[in-house]
Amino acid sequence: MASLRVVRRMFCAAAETAAAPVAGSRWERLKNSKAGVWCRGLVSDYKEACREIVVGTWERPVKTSVYVTLLGGAWACFYTNPDQSSFETALLERSNQLGMLSPWIRNATSDGHVQSLVKLRNEGQLHHASLGLLSLVYRTDYDPDTALYEAQCSNLSLPWRELPQRVLDVGFVGQWWILGSKMKDYDVNEDEFKHLPAHMQVTSPPSVQEVERSERLHRESWFAVTVEDEDKERNVVDRKEESISDESQTKALKEEQTRA
Numbered sequence: 001m002a003s004l005r006v007v008r009r010m011f012c013a014a015a016e017t018a019a020a021p022v023a024g025s026r027w028e029r030l031k032n033s034k035a036g037v038w039c040r041g042l043v044s045d046y047k048e049a050c051r052e053i054v055v056g057t058w059e060r061p062v063k064t065s066v067y068v069t070l071l072g073g074a075w076a077c078f079y080t081n082p083d084q085s086s087f088e089t090a091l092l093e094r095s096n097q098l099g100m101l102s103p104w105i106r107n108a109t110s111d112g113h114v115q116s117l118v119k120l121r122n123e124g125q126l127h128h129a130s131l132g133l134l135s136l137v138y139r140t141d142y143d144p145d146t147a148l149y150e151a152q153c154s155n156l157s158l159p160w161r162e163l164p165q166r167v168l169d170v171g172f173v174g175q176w177w178i179l180g181s182k183m184k185d186y187d188v189n190e191d192e193f194k195h196l197p198a199h200m201q202v203t204s205p206p207s208v209q210e211v212e213r214s215e216r217l218h219r220e221s222w223f224a225v226t227v228e229d230e231d232k233e234r235n236v237v238d239r240k241e242e243s244i245s246d247e248s249q250t251k252a253l254k255e256e257q258t259r260a
Helices: 002-032 034-059 061-079 084-099 108-122 160-166 177-182 208-220 227-259
Strands: 126-130 135-139 167-172
Touching: 002 034, 034 061, 084 108, 084 135, 084 167, 084 177, 108 126, 108 177, 135 160, 160 167, 167 177
Parallel strands: none
Antiparallel strands: 126 135, 135 167
């Protein structure tokens, strides 16, 4: 029995010593392979880059804050960059706002700009180009879906040097700036005031006292007239009438005395 135990221990020890070199050799071969060397180099490079970022942030906080602000602003501009559907929605909203006004009080500049954009949209000549941080809306001569040779030939397409002349709007930070500027005072027809003198065409904003007085009168108009106020007004009117009648009687007496 003792000899069997000794033999069994010998076989177990031999198996353990044989298995250990095999496992170690496989791991060593994996680390020394091309893929292992590349992965170790990649991990070390990322580790060194992260360490340099942390050290640079700690040593130059102003420069880091500027970079972070620029990156955050660029991400915000990219995230809020308007697309073509937003432009069409804004154009239809502006067109509805002008349609609710009478033609006599519409601003000619706003109405003409919106009507031209609507016409180009209906004819398929409005196109949208996204530049990442901002978007452009430009016009073309033909609808790309038409079967005309000029519209389908790539050699006759819109050259890039003419793009600045054909830009109709610029989308930035979720807004279309040219459309918004054209819609300023869209309910004021300036042609109605062009025949007035120069000093009457320009209106100055009201002062603080005038605004407070208007607000006070507006608040007082909400209150109902009481009976006491009506009685006071009626008494004042009666007194005025009595005084007028007394004056007329005294004048008549004086005229009679002078005649006598």
